[in-house]
Amino acid sequence: MKRPVIQFALNDYCSHRCWYCISAPTWEGSKTGYIDKIGLDKYFDFLMGFTQGHTCTFRFGGQEPTEHPLFYPLLLKLLATEHYIEVITNGLKLEDILTDEIIQYKNKIKWEMSYHLGMYIFDYSSSREDKWNGSFIKAVKCGSVQLVIPMTPGLLRDELNLDDLFNTLRDAGDVTFELIEFYYKDYPRAYTQEEKQRWFELRNEYQEPISMEEIESIININRVMYLKGMPCYYMNRIVNIMYDGSTRLCGAGFPPKIGAGFKIKNHASPCDYDSCNCISLGYENCLKPLGMNYTDYLLLNRPEIKKTFLKKAMVTIKKHGL
Ligand code: SF4
Numbered sequence: 217m218k219r220p221v222i223q224f225a226l227n228d229y230c231s232h233r234c235w236y237c238i239s240a241p242t243w244e245g246s247k248t249g250y251i252d253k254i255g256l257d258k259y260f261d262f263l264m265g266f267t268q269g270h271t272c273t274f275r276f277g278g279q280e281p282t283e284h285p286l287f288y289p290l291l292l293k294l295l296a297t298e299h300y301i302e303v304i305t306n307g308l309k310l311e312d313i314l315t316d317e318i319i320q321y322k323n324k325i326k327w328e329m330s331y332h333l334g335m336y337i338f339d340y341s342s343s344r345e346d347k348w349n350g351s352f353i354k355a356v357k358c359g360s361v362q363l364v365i366p367m368t369p370g371l372l373r374d375e376l377n378l379d380d381l382f383n384t385l386r387d388a389g390d391v392t393f394e395l396i397e398f399y400y401k402d403y404p405r406a407y408t409q410e411e412k413q414r415w416f417e418l419r420n421e422y423q424e425p426i427s428m429e430e431i432e433s434i435i436n437i438n439r440v441m442y443l444k445g446m447p448c449y450y451m452n453r454i455v456n457i458m459y460d461g462s463t464r465l466c467g468a469g470f471p472p473k474i475g476a477g478f479k480i481k482n483h484a485s486p487c488d489y490d491s492c493n494c495i496s497l498g499y500e501n502c503l504k505p506l507g508m509n510y511t512d513y514l515l516l517n518r519p520e521i522k523k524t525f526l527k528k529a530m531v532t533i534k535k536h537g538l
Pocket residue numbers: 230231232233234236237238239240242279280306332
């Protein structure tokens with residue numbers, strides 16, 4: 217069985233102020249959460265209660281977990297167990313908070329870092345570059361790194377020398393790159409031919425090979441998957457614990473189900489939702505275990521997706537009088 221995931225948030229806060237943040241204004245959210253209410257030790261026991269005797273992955277989510285003062289002590293306590301750790305982070309604080317103590321656990325920790333360019337998304341500014349590069353190198357020494365980088369126009373013009381950065385990180389340790397499309401206003405459709413070509417070259421060099429056609433299909437698809445009724449493992453394998461201690465099952469569908477009865481099972485259940493708003497979660501938990509290729513899904517279903525999407529959009533507009 218694929219390892220179950222206990223995903224949790226310590227706070228509802230991130231100080232980074234990216235204007236494109238889907239959770240904005242994160243800088244006005246709560247810096248504290250359930251962990252502050254019950255204390256570190258009880259929170260650790262609370263998390264352990266979800267494992268049900270399985271070896272699990274504990275995933276620090278957020279907003280930004282490294283901004284919570286108990287992030288590091290909790291990380292150390294979890295690392296001392298048989299479980300695995302993933303941290304979703306903007307990476308800005310890692311250089312300051314990671315100590316050499318973590319290196320001994322490097323085989324069981326993964327840093328999933330997003331290269332958030334904040335206000336500089338169109339015109340790359342080097343003001344945060346040193347900070348990031350330091351954090352990336354430190355993280356690679358303390359575990360594996362998955363670096364998620366939205367392909368902004370500035371980056372595709374190579375205002376930051378991506379080849380230098382990627383090769384430095386590759387030399388330092390175990391790192392994978394995920395070069396994803398940039399979503400803002402007219403993007404991703406507004407990519408120029410030259411920008412698409414550069415993205416294609418970068419993906420071929422640093423990520424698994426992908427065809428230009430696949431890039432086109434990713435760019436042209438709406439970020440919604442229609443998987444209702446299909447067998448999906450999400451609800452039997454992943455629980456989301458919100459910063460206030462409440463729990464949710466599938467966070468990709470809407471509205472999410474309350475997760476009070478979360479039971480880890482080694483089988484899939486039919487997806488309850490009209491649409492799966494997170495392509496990567498739908499793919500990982502439904503299509504991939506079924507042996508279905510993502511590109512085939514996109515290409516086979518694109519006309520149907522467009523039709524269904526438009527129909528649903530009209531219903532929503534009528535219902536809410538938008
Ligand atoms: S770093 Fe991430 S969580 Fe923080 S404001 Fe930016 S997009 Fe939002």
